[in-house]
Amino acid sequence: MAHWRALIVLGTAQFLMVLDTSVMNVSISRLVDDFDTDVTAIQAVITLYALVMAAFMLIGGRVGDVLGRRRVFLLGMAVYGAGSALTAVSPTLAVLTLGWSVVEGIGAALVLPSMAALVAESYRGKDRSVAYGVIGGLAGAGIAVGPLLGGWVTTYLTWRLVFAGEVVVVLAVLLFRRAIPPTAPGGRRPRMDVVGALLSAAGLGLGVLGVLQSGTWGWVEPRNPPFTVLGFAPTLFVIAAGATVLALFRSWERRRDTWGEDPLVHTALLGRPPLRSGLMALLSQNLILLGLFFAIPLYLQVVQGFDAFETGLRLLPVSVTMLVTSLGAVRLGRRAGPRLVVRLALGTLLVAIVWLLAGIDPVIDDAQFFGAMAVLGIGMGLLASQLGNVVQSSAGEEERSEVGGLQFTAQNLGSALGTALIGSLLIGALAHAFITRVEDDPRLSDEARQETSVALEAGVGFVPTEQVRSAAERAGLPPAEVDALTDSYASAQLTGLKAGILTAGGVTLASFLFTGALPGRPGRGGPVPPRGDVRGRAPGEGSL
Numbered sequence: 166m167a168h169w170r171a172l173i174v175l176g177t178a179q180f181l182m183v184l185d186t187s188v189m190n191v192s193i194s195r196l197v198d199d200f201d202t203d204v205t206a207i208q209a210v211i212t213l214y215a216l217v218m219a220a221f222m223l224i225g226g227r228v229g230d231v232l233g234r235r236r237v238f239l240l241g242m243a244v245y246g247a248g249s250a251l252t253a254v255s256p257t258l259a260v261l262t263l264g265w266s267v268v269e270g271i272g273a274a275l276v277l278p279s280m281a282a283l284v285a286e287s288y289r290g291k292d293r294s295v296a297y298g299v300i301g302g303l304a305g306a307g308i309a310v311g312p313l314l315g316g317w318v319t320t321y322l323t324w325r326l327v328f329a330g331e332v333v334v335v336l337a338v339l340l341f342r343r344a345i346p347p348t349a350p351g352g353r354r355p356r357m358d359v360v361g362a363l364l365s366a367a368g369l370g371l372g373v374l375g376v377l378q379s380g381t382w383g384w385v386e387p388r389n390p391p392f393t394v395l396g397f398a399p400t401l402f403v404i405a406a407g408a409t410v411l412a413l414f415r416s417w418e419r420r421r422d423t424w425g426e427d428p429l430v431h432t433a434l435l436g437r438p439p440l441r442s443g444l445m446a447l448l449s450q451n452l453i454l455l456g457l458f459f460a461i462p463l464y465l466q467v468v469q470g471f472d473a474f475e476t477g478l479r480l481l482p483v484s485v486t487m488l489v490t491s492l493g494a495v496r497l498g499r500r501a502g503p504r505l506v507v508r509l510a511l512g513t514l515l516v517a518i519v520w521l522l523a524g525i526d527p528v529i530d531d532a533q534f535f536g537a538m539a540v541l542g543i544g545m546g547l548l549a550s551q552l553g554n555v556v557q558s559s560a561g562e563e564e565r566s567e568v569g570g571l572q573f574t575a576q577n578l579g580s581a582l583g584t585a586l587i588g589s590l591l592i593g594a595l596a597h598a599f600i601t602r603v604e605d606d607p608r609l610s611d612e613a614r615q616e617t618s619v620a621l622e623a624g625v626g627f628v629p630t631e632q633v634r635s636a637a638e639r640a641g642l643p644p645a646e647v648d649a650l651t652d653s654y655a656s657a658q659l660t661g662l663k664a665g666i667l668t669a670g671g672v673t674l675a676s677f678l679f680t681g682a683l684p685g686r687p688g689r690g691g692p693v694p695p696r697g698d699v700r701g702r703a704p705g706e707g708s709l
Contacts, residue, residue, distance in 0.1 A: 170344035171287045172296050175280050176303045178242060180310075181334055182273050183303075184327075185249075186214065186580070187311025187484075189265070190458045191476045192324045194466040200258040204467075204627045208459065208588045209377060210262050215455070215581035216373045217270030218277075219574050220366040223429050226278035226570020227362075230355050234279040234286070235345055241275025246335030248272055253328035265328075274573075281569030285557050287346055295495060297554040312484060316477025324473075358421060361429035364414035369578060371407030375400050377585035379593070388596075430567055438682030440559035440568070443552055444575040445679035446507055450548045451579030453514065453669045456587030457541070460665040461521075463591075467629055468658055469529050482535050483542035490546025502686035503551040510547030511676050517541035518670040525662050527655065555683060587665040595627060595661030602653035613646050630655045 189196070189211055196207050229237040248268030255261040280300075288296045318326050382390035383398040394402045418428040435441050458480075465476045498506050520537040524530055553572070560568040603609060603617050633654045637647040 170341075171346060172284065172299060174338055174341050174344045175238075175284055175287075176300055177334065177338055178238070178276055178280055179300050180303045180307045181245075181331060181338075182277065183307030184311045184314075185265075185269065185331065186211070186455070187307060187458065188315030188319075188324065188327050189214075190462050191312045191316045191466075191473045191480065192319045193462055195319050195324060195473055196261075200261065202258055204463065205381065205588075205592065206258060208584060210258070210266055211459065212373065212377050212581050212584045212588070213262065213266035214270050215577045215584065216370060217267055218274050218577035219373070219581055220369045221271055221274035222278060222574040222577060223365050223570040224357075224362045225274040225276075225573075226282075226567050227355065227357060227429055228275065229279040229282060229569075230567065231357055234282045235342075235347055237275050238279035238283060238345070239339060239342055241272045241277075241279065242335050242338050243272075245269055245272030245276060246332050246339075249328045249331040249335065253325045253332070277573040278567075278569035281553070281557060281572055283345060285560075293554070293557075297495075297557065299492070300553060310484070312477035312480040313474075314477070316473040316475070319473035321474065355427035358418075358427060358429040361414060361417055361421070364410055364417060365429060368407050368409075368411035368414055369574075371410060372404055373407075373578070373581045373585055375403035375407060376582060376589060378403070379585075379589040381589075381592075384593075430571065431564075434560075434564065434568065434571065437559050439684055440556060440571075442679050442682040443555040443559065444571055446548065446676065446683070447552050447556065447572060447575040448579035448582075449672055449676040449679070450545065450552065451576045452583035452586070453672055454545055454583065455580040456583030456669050456672075457518075457521075457666065459584045459588050460591055460662055460669075463627055464525060464662050465529075467627055468527070468655075468662070470629070479531070479534060480538065482538040483545070486539045486542030487546040487549065488542075490543050491549040492546075494547050494550035498551045498554070500686075502684055503555050504680055504683035504685045506547055506551050507680050507683055508677065510544045510551075511673055511680070513540060513544035513547065514673045515670060517544055518666060518673060522663055522666055522670070525659055525666070527659065558684075583669075587668050590668050591661045591665035592627060593661075594664035595657050598660035599654055599657035602656055603650065606649050606653055608649035609646055613642055613650065616640055616642075617650065627658065627661070630658070 189207075193204060193207050196202075196210075197204060200206075225237070225241070232240075245268075248264050248270075251264030251268060252261060253264075255264050284296050284300060285293060315324065315327055318324060378390075379398075379400045382388060382400045384400050385398055387393050387396070387398045390398050390400075392399060415432055418430060418432050421428040422431060422433070435444075461480070462476050465471045465479055466473070471479070494506060517537050517540040520533070520540060524533040524537055556568060556572045600618065603614055609617075630651050634647055634651045637650045642650065
């Protein structure tokens with residue numbers, strides 16, 4: 166048991182990070198009420214949390230190399246605990262954003278790359294594969310416990326208690342810090358690449374900001390943007406600016422490498438096909454999961470009217486099957502190879518998404534929804550069982566923090582894009598479907614259509630149909646037109662939800678393109694593991 170003490174402490178940190186997001190997703194309706202805001206604002210807070218982690222993850226990995234991974238892990242836990250405490254007492258949405266999205270996000274960016282490196286340093290060979298399987302399983306456990314625990318506490322007490330409890334868990338991790346073995350002293354410690362850090366954070370931030378705001382600004386035709394560019398919505402221009410900054414970042418990193426100076430990340434790492442494919446698969450996994458975990462609670466809470474606890478119960482199947490599968494599929498990966506397991510996972514996800522689309526109706530079929538959620542969890546568990554070990558096994562010993570930074574950057578960039586992209590497409594499809602139904606409904610007068618069009622110009626939100634009914638009654642519409650408008654919005658809600666879920670299916674299908682370079686069955690060919698790291702050293706134990 167003593168052999169696994171470090172994994173218990175490190176795994177607790179992983180569990181905590183995942184628990185956090187799943188609690189927020191089932192608490193959307195309560196947060197909207199508590200802070201007197203709308204779904205779009207909470208979507209922005211959730212996206213910003215993942216974005217801050219993605220933007221600072223490379224920096225966190227490099228800080229671990231500079232200051233020592235164990236020290237940075239503990240520092241990050243302390244920062245994370247401070248953010249949780251601030252979130253628990255936040256009186257306004259702005260303070261919630263600061264505590265949860267920013268402070269906790271920065272803490273997680275320090276913790277996760279160091280955690281990945283410390284797992285690799287603490288275990289070798291088969292133990293390392295088991296350790297990464299456990300880490301993936303604990304991520305599944307966080308998703309399992311989060312909706313149920315967060316839903317119960319949110320419904321019967323207050324969501325703030327979850328974050329107060331996180332502070333206690335952080336203190337426990339810090340108390341048992343001696344279980345983590347000290348990092349072995351290495352050679353010269355690298356210097357921080359400040360320019361690279363700024364460029365990477367700015368590029369990622371601009372890209373995700375553009376996707377996040379697309380639902381409000383419009384993709385091409387301006388909807389409600391703060392400014393326009395040559396008469397067009399600024400969305401694509403902001404995304405293009407982010408891509409340009411990331412191109413400058415890549416050029417800068419190559420230049421520093423050529424000069425013999427320490428880059429933020431060695432771009433040569435991305436030249437390794439197994440690592441590149443593993444990172445893309447991680448990005449896709451989190452884009453799909455977090456996108457669905459944003460859309461599905463809206464269906465359950467806003468359309469079906471369930472409270473947070475009832476929502477958590479209906480999300481439990483995906484969480485439980487993900488946990489069980491991620492722990493049980495480690496051996497399958499060693500026998501069949503990660504490539505086959507990941508492709509099996511993607512096929513399973515497609516089945517779940519099609520099943521889920523068929524079940525999005527005005528009245529939920531609990532049995533059908535349960536089945537779709539259980540299959541979704543199996544697919545996610547298969548992915549979680551393989552990808553962490555694939556990524557870390559593509560690295561040499563001294564690349565662990567750097568590759569850990571890339572690993573969690575991919576994961577959290579996927580989370581940010583999932584919430585932003587699927588959320589924005591959901592809202593955009595809702596708005597388009599609503600206005601189309603209003604224009605085509607013969608029960609509505611021209612005056613009602615005009616008033617609805619004016620109201621939509623200020624933006625449309627994903628709200629309960631009763632709120633639309635009340636707004637129509639306040640506008641003085643006759644009862645027949647109130648009913649027609651409410652029916653149109655209810656139908657548009659389902660269209661928006663299906664558009665968001667269908668987007669997740671498209672991402673799943675496209676993800677097959679990234680699987681070719683993943684390691685195949687041992688002894689049956691496939692991509693060759695790296696012969697050395699980017700500095701010319703021999704790779705560490707645990708390569709596939």
